[in-house]
Amino acid sequence: MGALLFASVMILILLGFYVACSFMLALFGILSFFLMIFVAKFLFVYIREVMSKDQRPPVAGPVFSQLIHFSKLFDYQASLAQKYITYRMILPSHSEIYTADPVNVEYILKTNFINYGKGEYHCDIMKDLFGDGIFAVDGEKWRHQRKLASYKFSTKVLRDFSTSVFQDNAAKLVLKVSMVAAAKQMMDLQDMLMKSTLDSIFKVGFGVDLNSLSGSDVFGNQFIKAFDDSNVIVYWRYVDLLWRIKRFLNLGLEAALKHNIKVIDSFIFELIRCKREQMKNKELDRGKEDILSRFLLESKKDPKKMNDQYLRDIILSFVIAGKDTSADTLTWFFYLLCKHPLVQEKVVLEVREATKAQINISADEFAKKITEKALDKMQYLHAALTETLRLYPAVPMDGKHSEEDDILPDGFKVKKGDGMCYMAYAMGRMRCIWGEDAGEFRPERWLENGVFQPESPFKFTAFQAGPRICLGKEFAYRQMKILAAVLVNFFKFKLVDERKEARYRTMFTLHMDQGLHLYAFPRL
Structure with missing residues (x-):
């Protein structure tokens, strides 16, 4: 009886194994079939586009060829732009057109602005992180957010605050750097700048003292890491054709993104809740009214439209605009100052001449001397920051979408549904520009008679x-110039590894x- 039972179990196991193998083989066969169809379709589209005589931009390859060059993607695009100032890469559904031609850029961003919005392709990629924030939307939502923000950025109250x-x-x-310099330790200046600019945008934009620079806010530090990692993962989607499947199955980077977004949200x-409580208790200084307060006041007029999810998306847009762009530019600025010590000394001389500050003055006292009048005198510093942005733009590439068939000023045809990207990073390296x-x-290169x-x-x-x-251009320059001026006045910076x-x-x-x-050395 026992032998019969054992034999029956073994037969069932073998039968189950056979069925499982058959199922897996069938599944593999189905997937292979669809993959072959996809490859055949793509090859057909690719060959057709390469052979096209329809005055289309030259084909530089398939979009997913950028996977190979992803770690140096913007340099790869710059090298292609040296060969073709306007070119395209092929997807099965459409072409992605890239241009470094200023005439085309003016046409896309101004002359025919109405035809080149973010489009469904870009919005779909960005939506999980940026939602309906100003950088990821077109139409009425874009106009609504821009109108509210433009009013706030234009006020003297915000400028002074x-x-x-x-x-x-x-x-x-300065105090943070001083402690590290006194211990003769190296520092990650990028990390310090990121935390400093984040503290600033949270105070100015949202009326909150985050104090991330002190390192005391663990929740804030978790937010920074989650946001920066999500930024990388979402950008990876542009070259990963399978990201939607990975998101559906909650695999790999898409699983990490889902976790990061929970931390961000x-x-x-919690920030929105605290700000509402603050406004409810009338703890708001009208002389220091922040940007979020204005959006919350606006939400009372139409709470269904401006719900907490919409406010969350707006806040994230301000974070990336206020933290990343300024901190990134300053990071590259100090890197370039270390590579060009004569420029570093020229900046120091100008800052000290503009402020007329004594050498033994405190950091707080010196910072207060950087007035609007002093900032206006810092023409060389302004030029050095602008030159940094030319070579290392905070946003290295920006993508649009063509709503209708069009013809660019250089004569190349654009089809409805094509992507349209202008390459700020590549443009800064173009000898023809x-x-x-x-x-x-x-x-x-930015100065004429010192102006x-x-x-x-x-x-x-x-x-x-x-x-x-x-909208925040002058806001960004003011922040960068103040931070740069204060730091170079007190410290001389040197790279830890000058060969790297x-x-x-x-x-x-x-x-x-x-x-x-870097290493920081106090200036005498």
Whole structure:
């Protein structure tokens, strides 16, 4: 009886194994079949586009070929732009067109602005992280957010309040650097700058003292890491054709993104709750009214439209605009100062001349001397920061979507549904735009008789241009100049490894990979 039972069990196991193997083979066969169809379809589309004589931009390859070059993606695109100033890469559904031609850029961002919005393709990729924030939407939502923000950015109250916050946080940063310098230890200046600018945007934008620079806010530090990692993962979607499947199955990077977004949402919703409580208890100084307060007041008029999820999306847009762009630019700025010590000394001399400050003054006292009048005198510093943005733009590439068939000024045809990207990083390295010394860091190119001379925003695209031009441009310059001036006045900076060339992380904003490791030496 026992032998019969054992034999029956073994037969069932073998039968189950056979059925399982058959199922797996069938599943593998089905997947292989669909993969073959996809490859055949793509090859057909690719060959058709390469052979096209329809005055389309030259084909530089399939979009997913960028996977091979992902760690140096913007340099790869710059090398292609040297060969074809406007080119395209192929997806099964459409072409992605890339341009570094200022004439085309002006046409896309201004002349025919209405035809080139973010589009469904880009919005779908960005939505999980940025939702309906200003950087990921078109139409009425974009106009609504821009109108509210433009009013706030134009007020003298915000300008004066933000200047005071920048001065205070610059002084705090000096104290942090002083402690590390006194111990003769190396520091990651990028990390310090990220925390300092985050503290500033939370105070100015949301009326909250985050104090991430002190390291005391664990929840805030978790938010920073979750947000930065999510930025990288979402950007990876542009070259990962399987990201939707991975999101559905909750696998790999998409699983990590889902976890990070929970951390981000928890932090932001708590911020909204606290701000509402603050406003309810009338603990708001009208002389220091922040940007979030204005959006919350607006939400009372239409709570269904401006719900907490919508406010969360708006807040994240301000975080990436206020933290990442300024901190990234300052990181590359100090890297370039270390590589060009004569420029570093020129900046110091100008700062001290503009402020007329004594050498033994405290950080708080010195920061207060950086007034609007003093900032206006810092023309060389302004040029050096702008030159940094030319070579290392905070947003290295920006993608649009063509709503209708079109023809670019250079004669190339654009089809409805095509992606349209202008490459700020590549443009800063184009000899046909900036001359034979395009690859050199030379702040003097921006000066005429010692006075800063701006370039066309369609040539220097670090702050976008046309209707979407950055509302916080002057806000960003003021923050960067105050932080830079205070730091160079008190410290001389030197790279830990002067032979090492810095690299970036491939993401929406140009973070320096692995940070900026420096030694700081007090200036006498």
